[in-house]
Structure formats: C-alpha cells, structure tokens
Amino acid sequence: MNFTLKILGTASALPISDRYPSAQVLDVRGRLFLIDCGEGVQVRMRQTSTSYLGVEAIFISHLHGDHLFGIFGLLSTMALMGRTGKLDIFAPRAFRPVLEFFLSRFGEGFNYEIVHHPLSMTAPETVLELRNVTASAFPLNHKIDCFGFLFREKEPELNVRKSKIEEFGLGIAEIASAKRGEDIVRGDMTIPNGELTYVPYEPRSYAYCSDTAPFPELAQWVRGVDLLYHEATYPDEMASKAAARFHSTARDAARCAQEAGVGRLLIGHYSSKYPDLSVFLSQAREVFPDTDLAQDRAVIEIPLQRHTKL
Amino acid sequence: MNFTLKILGTASALPISDRYPSAQVLDVRGRLFLIDCGEGVQVRMRQTSTSYLGVEAIFISHLHGDHLFGIFGLLSTMALMGRTGKLDIFAPRAFRPVLEFFLSRFGEGFNYEIVHHPLSMTAPETVLELRNVTASAFPLNHKIDCFGFLFREKEPELNVRKSKIEEFGLGIAEIASAKRGEDIVRGDMTIPNGELTYVPYEPRSYAYCSDTAPFPELAQWVRGVDLLYHEATYPDEMASKAAARFHSTARDAARCAQEAGVGRLLIGHYSSKYPDLSVFLSQAREVFPDTDLAQDRAVIEIPLQRHTKL
Numbered sequence: 001m002n003f004t005l006k007i008l009g010t011a012s013a014l015p016i017s018d019r020y021p022s023a024q025v026l027d028v029r030g031r032l033f034l035i036d037c038g039e040g041v042q043v044r045m046r047q048t049s050t051s052y053l054g055v056e057a058i059f060i061s062h063l064h065g066d067h068l069f070g071i072f073g074l075l076s077t078m079a080l081m082g083r084t085g086k087l088d089i090f091a092p093r094a095f096r097p098v099l100e101f102f103l104s105r106f107g108e109g110f111n112y113e114i115v116h117h118p119l120s121m122t123a124p125e126t127v128l129e130l131r132n133v134t135a136s137a138f139p140l141n142h143k144i145d146c147f148g149f150l151f152r153e154k155e156p157e158l159n160v161r162k163s164k165i166e167e168f169g170l171g172i173a174e175i176a177s178a179k180r181g182e183d184i185v186r187g188d189m190t191i192p193n194g195e196l197t198y199v200p201y202e203p204r205s206y207a208y209c210s211d212t213a214p215f216p217e218l219a220q221w222v223r224g225v226d227l228l229y230h231e232a233t234y235p236d237e238m239a240s241k242a243a244a245r246f247h248s249t250a251r252d253a254a255r256c257a258q259e260a261g262v263g264r265l266l267i268g269h270y271s272s273k274y275p276d277l278s279v280f281l282s283q284a285r286e287v288f289p290d291t292d293l294a295q296d297r298a299v300i301e302i303p304l305q306r307h308t309k310l
Numbered sequence: 311m312n313f314t315l316k317i318l319g320t321a322s323a324l325p326i327s328d329r330y331p332s333a334q335v336l337d338v339r340g341r342l343f344l345i346d347c348g349e350g351v352q353v354r355m356r357q358t359s360t361s362y363l364g365v366e367a368i369f370i371s372h373l374h375g376d377h378l379f380g381i382f383g384l385l386s387t388m389a390l391m392g393r394t395g396k397l398d399i400f401a402p403r404a405f406r407p408v409l410e411f412f413l414s415r416f417g418e419g420f421n422y423e424i425v426h427h428p429l430s431m432t433a434p435e436t437v438l439e440l441r442n443v444t445a446s447a448f449p450l451n452h453k454i455d456c457f458g459f460l461f462r463e464k465e466p467e468l469n470v471r472k473s474k475i476e477e478f479g480l481g482i483a484e485i486a487s488a489k490r491g492e493d494i495v496r497g498d499m500t501i502p503n504g505e506l507t508y509v510p511y512e513p514r515s516y517a518y519c520s521d522t523a524p525f526p527e528l529a530q531w532v533r534g535v536d537l538l539y540h541e542a543t544y545p546d547e548m549a550s551k552a553a554a555r556f557h558s559t560a561r562d563a564a565r566c567a568q569e570a571g572v573g574r575l576l577i578g579h580y581s582s583k584y585p586d587l588s589v590f591l592s593q594a595r596e597v598f599p600d601t602d603l604a605q606d607r608a609v610i611e612i613p614l615q616r617h618t619k620l
Contacts, residue, residue, distance in 0.1 A: 017357045072382075
C-alpha cells in the first residue's frame with residue numbers, strides 16, 4: 001500500500017553535473033505517475049530501477065524545455081521496449097502540436113496509443129480517477145501556461161468496529177449498510193453511523209507545484225496535503241529576480257506550506273548558480289521547519305497512518 | 311596544438327545507467343566540434359568541463375533519436391547562457407523542419423544565429439574549411455540517411471632545413487619560394503624542393519562512422535586516418551540482427567579499420583543488452599589489434615608527430 005515519491009531531477013533551466021532537470025515518479029500502490037520530463041529522465045529512471053513500461057501516465061506542468069525535453073527519448077524507448085499499453089499524457093494545450101510533430105517524424109514503430117489530455121483549467125479539476133487514486137490539476141502562476149498536480153488516495157471504505165457488531169448484534173445487511181455510511185434504524189431506535197464505523201487509514205496526498213510565483217489561492221488548493229513539492233529556484237537575496245521570472249524563493253515555498261498546513265515540504269528546482277543548497281534550506285525552515293531539500297535520486301515514502309478501533 | 315577526442319556517450323538506442331546515447335567532442339587546437347547529440351549531452355558536457363559556448367559546429371549523423379534528442383536542451387542552454395556566436399549544424403536534410411519547429415516553439419530569446427547545412431552527398435565532400443582543419447562528410451549505409459565525418463588538420467607549411475639554408479646560402483626570397491614548394495633555380499642550376507624542405511608534422515585525422523552496416527567504399531573513404539570510431543552495436547553472434555538493422559558487429563568495424571589501414575580503432579554504440587563489453591573487444595582485436603572500447607567520459611589524445619630535420 002505504498003505511496004512513494006522518487007525524485008529524478010531537481011535542476012532548474014540549466015542542469016549541473018549531478019542535478020538533472022525536473023522529473024519525479026510517484027508510485028501509488030504500484031501505479032507509476034511520471035511528473036515532468038526533464039532531459040535525461042530515461043537515464044535517471046534506469047539508474048533508479050524505475051520501470052518504463054510501468055508508467056501509467058505522464059503529467060507535464062508546462063512547456064519549458066527543462067520540464068519537457070526528456071519526453072522524446074522516453075516515448076521512443078517505451079516503443080523500442082515494445083510497449084502496448086495506452087499512455088495518458090496530461091499537459092497544457094500547446095503540447096498537442098509538439099506531440100503530433102514528434103510522432104510524425106519519430107513515431108515509426110510505436111505500437112502503443114498516446115492520449116493527450118489538454119490542461120486549461122482556471123481552478124482545480126479532477127483529471128484522472130482510478131480505483132485507488134485521483135489526480136487533479138490547477139493553474140500556477142508562471143510566464144506561460146503552467147499547472148500543478150495533486151494526487152490523493154481515495155477515501156477507504158469504512159470499517160465497522162468489531163465491538164459494536166457484538167454489542168448490537170449487527171447482521172450482515174446491517175454491516176453492509178453501516179459500511180455504506182448509513183445509520184442503522186431498528187424500529188424507533190437509530191444507531192448513528194459514527195458510533196459504528198471508523199476510517200481505517202487517512203488517504204495520503206501529494207502536491208507538485210513547479211514552476212510558479214506565489215499567489216493567494218495556491219495554499220487553499222494544496223491545503224493539508226501530506227507532502228508538498230514547491231519550486232524554490234532562488235534564495236531570499238534573489239527575490240526580485242524570482243518575481244520577475246515568475247519563480248519562487250525558498251521562503252515563498254515555505255510560506256505556502258505553512259499557510260496550507262501541509263505535513264511536509266520538499267523544495268527543489270534550484271538555480272544552477274547554487275551548488276550549495278544550505279541557504280535554501282535554512283531560509284525555508286525559518287518559516288516552515290518541516291522542510292527538506294529534494295535531491296536527485298532521493299526516495300520519499302509517505303507511510304500509511306492506520307487507525308485501529310476495536 | 312591538441313587534437314583530442316572526448317567521448318560523451320557510447321550507448322545505442324537504449325541508454326543504460328552509465329552509458330549515454332551517442333555524442334562526442336573533437337577539440338582541434340581549441341576549436342570544438344560536437345559530433346551527434348544524444349539525450350543528456352549537455353549534462354555530460356558539464357561533467358567533462360566542456361564549454362557550451364566554445365562549440366563551433368555540430369555534426370549530426372542521422373535523425374534517429376539516440377543521436378539527436380540532446381540537441382534541444384543544448385541549443386536552449388546555449389541561448390540561456392547568452393551565446394551570440396553563430397552555430398553551424400551539419401545534418402541530413404530532414405533536420406531542417408525539426409530545427410524550424412523547435413525554434414518556432416522554444417526559440418524565444420535566442421540571440422545567436424543557427425545555420426543548418428544540409429547533407430545529401432553520395433561521396434565524400436568537404437563541408438567545412440577553417441584555417442587549421444577541414445571537415446568532410448560521406449554517406450553511410452543505414453536505414454535512413456546517415457553520414458560519417460572526417461576531420462583532418464590541414465597540411466602544415468613546409469619548413470626549410472637549416473642545414474640547407476647554410477649550404478646553399480639561401481636568401482629570404484629563395485626561402486619563401488622553397489616554403490611555397492617551389493624548386494630553387496639559379497641560372498642553370500636547380501635545387502629540387504624535396505632536398506630543401508620537410509613537413510614539420512603529419513596532419514592528424516579522425517573519422518566518425520555511426521550508424522552503419524559495412525559497405526565496400528567505406529575503408530577507402532577513411533583510409534589512413536589516425537583514429538577511426540566505428541559503431542559496433544553487436545557482437546558476432548548477433549551478426550544477422552546487425553545486418554537486418556543496418557548496423558555493424560565489432561568484427562565488421564575491425565575489418566574496416568584493417569582494410570583502411572587506420573592508426574587506431576575505437577568501437578562504440580553498444581547494444582544495451584551487453585553491460586560487459588569484453589566480447590566486443592576480443593572479437594575486434596582478432597582482426598585489428600589496435601582496437602579500444604570507447605567509454606563514456608574517456609579522453610583520447612592524438613599526439614602530434616613532429617619531424618625534425620636539420
């Protein structure tokens with residue numbers, strides 16, 4: 001029942017020797033979602049033993065090259081490896097002609113369907129719904145159309161407390177009814193559902209926000225997620241440059257995390273001028289102590305928080 | 311007066327953890343020529359301290375993704391780093407629409423001129439002539455249009471032997487004449503040029519042949535080069551697959567080197583199914599002992615062979 005994030009690239013526009021451009025893989029109970037496709041993503045996937053054919057869907061935040069240029073090699077490699085399963089790509093509208101051009105020139109021998117789902121929302125919308133997880137997208141504040149993504153486990157089925165089954169002598173039909181969230185009515189007695197059931201675990205959630213300048217709605221849209229990844233291209237002293245380029249500082253990222261009451265913050269998308277990232281970390285932690293630096297090849301697990309009620 | 315080859319990538323279609331797709335940089339007396347642009351080339355350039363802005367020209371053998379997909383990130387990075395110097399790209403004709411599409415979508419803010427020189431020759435032709443070096447291109451035998459490249463230092467000026475200057479009491483005009491390759495005529499006495507002059511060093515040469523199946527003319531076209539890089543995608547046991555895919559085995563590469571009488575052979579473009587390359591090396595060395603494996607990040611110098619004649 002894993003919910004695991006693998007960081008493949010944390011560089012911003014210019015990669016450096018050990019930082020690739022933006023890419024991540026989120027594994028939700030074995031379903032792999034690739035988020036952004038910076039150049040070299042397929043090599044990083046090899047290096048981190050990430051299955052090419054296991055990728056179910058790709059989410060592209062925006063069409064700057066450092067989030068995109070790895071997709072051509074990756075799609076080709078999937079074809080060379082004989083992929084047949086459909087691949088969904090959630091990306092801004094402007095991706096459509098890029099994909100079409102790519103397939104027209106380099107798409108020979110592709111035996112799998114690629115479906116582009118254009119993103120153009122102005123507020124959060126669900127874009128993918130699977131048995132255990134949903135993905136939604138929302139606009140960010142960048143120079144060009146850019147979208148953030150939120151992945152959330154679905155609410156689990158309610159569990160009925162064993163002790164209450166015994167206490168009330170609940171029958172099978174009543175147990176099923178309680179699992180559906182209903183009160184149990186016996187004649188003129190009503191047993192409230194809340195007394196009978198509990199949520200076996202809290203659904204986990206992860207939000208990815210890159211690239212973006214700060215804006216008021218964002219904290220609301222990522223409220224309460226277990227893990228937030230927020231770009232932090234610059235430290236404080238470059239705040240005016242960040243604003244001019246529609247990026248964020250580490251402090252901006254931390255403010256968003258604090259306002260949204262997230263569980264934990266990961267910052268990344270570092271400017272190549274900063275091989276030493278300690279200033280990013282310290283500035284973010286002043287505002288939001290539960291901040292960590294995203295590092296290439298790091299693996300972050302969000303453990304399941306089980307509730308057990310007898 | 312260096313003539314140095316830096317190997318950036320030796321993988322064929324599918325990169326593996328420590329092998330990037332094809333790319334090399336040839337440094338001829340400080341002029342940098344990039345040969346093929348597999349994905350990740352800009353990262354490899356960082357890792358090997360290769361100057362982005364120092365690249366004078368790019369040579370693309372063919373438009374398979376593993377030789378090309380790194381060019382988009384590289385051109386973008388050159389722009390971000392403020393390149394103003396013209397960049398020449400020698401590539402098959404079919405590169406033109408790819409370049410135009412790329413610039414139309416991702417070329418904002420490019421302040422340098424990119425000139426595409428389309429390749430379509432059916433026999434060796436000089437494509438670039440600089441003060442100290444020429445580059446020529448010739449067709450290879452692959453599934454799609456594909457070209458090999460030969461880089462050759464120019465013939466140096468003749469030197470006049472000091473001893474002969476003394477012996478014949480050569481004047482300044484006569485020395486100049488001898489340097490031009492002329493005989494010295496004094497009345498009815500002729501001093502042959504060959505007695506007076508010598509070539510101070512042998513011009514060095516490097517040929518790059520990937521991707522290709524064997525064909526008769528190739529050995530003639532790369533005859534006598536100091537260093538030959540020849541693809542060796544497969545070992546012997548995969549010879550029929552090599553033929554079907556218009557690739558070469560290690561033994562094919564070695565036969566070409568032997569027939570061409572090259573100084574040294576480097577093989578590369580290895581299939582990802584072979585993490586252990588020893589079989590490639592042993593099979594090639596049976597035919598051409600002066601074979602080495604190209605390895606990612608290796609640097610190969612071709613030293614200057616000076617002639618000193620008093």
